[in-house]
Amino acid sequence: MKRMTSACFALSLSLGLTALTGCKSINLAMPSPSSSKDAMAMSSPLVEKRETITATGYAVVAVQNHRNPAQQRLMAIRASKLDAYRNLTEQVYGQQLDASSTVADMVVTNDTFRAKVEGVIYGARLVSITPVGDETYETTLSLDRDVVQDLRILFMGQMAGRGR
Numbered sequence: 001m002k003r004m005t006s007a008c009f010a011l012s013l014s015l016g017l018t019a020l021t022g023c024k025s026i027n028l029a030m031p032s033p034s035s036s037k038d039a040m041a042m043s044s045p046l047v048e049k050r051e052t053i054t055a056t057g058y059a060v061v062a063v064q065n066h067r068n069p070a071q072q073r074l075m076a077i078r079a080s081k082l083d084a085y086r087n088l089t090e091q092v093y094g095q096q097l098d099a100s101s102t103v104a105d106m107v108v109t110n111d112t113f114r115a116k117v118e119g120v121i122y123g124a125r126l127v128s129i130t131p132v133g134d135e136t137y138e139t140t141l142s143l144d145r146d147v148v149q150d151l152r153i154l155f156m157g158q159m160a161g162r163g164r
Helices: 002-021 033-048 069-093 145-162
Strands: 052-060 096-104 107-116 125-132 136-144
Touching: 052 069, 052 125, 052 145, 069 125, 069 136, 069 145, 136 145
Parallel strands: none
Antiparallel strands: 052 136, 096 107, 125 136
């Protein structure tokens, strides 16, 4: 009985010490001016980090208009890059939609949508060109938010000059 009690005591003492090793004191005092400078120095790279927008484009290899498979791959890479630029342009300038519907006898007989994107993109950075499976390429571009603002201001100036 004494051996069992001492074994239980030793086990509970061991578990208690193990549990205490995970504890830590937290200083809740207000930081001093010198420590706040250190905190600012540590967080400044996070504040200066520039935000970007990204766009991805896709293209299928087999539908490219060439007989040579290598040329088809190159054309798919180019097409996926252009698709990524189009997606980036949509994010910067928006998309103009034209839609028309024809109804006869309370039934839609014709429903047409047309989308148009217009704008200039400069300063885009090529992030990656990646094959997706055997038949598709994916291209990702990124654009700095500061450049986006510059592009929008440039576009608005051009629209004002055209009288739109």
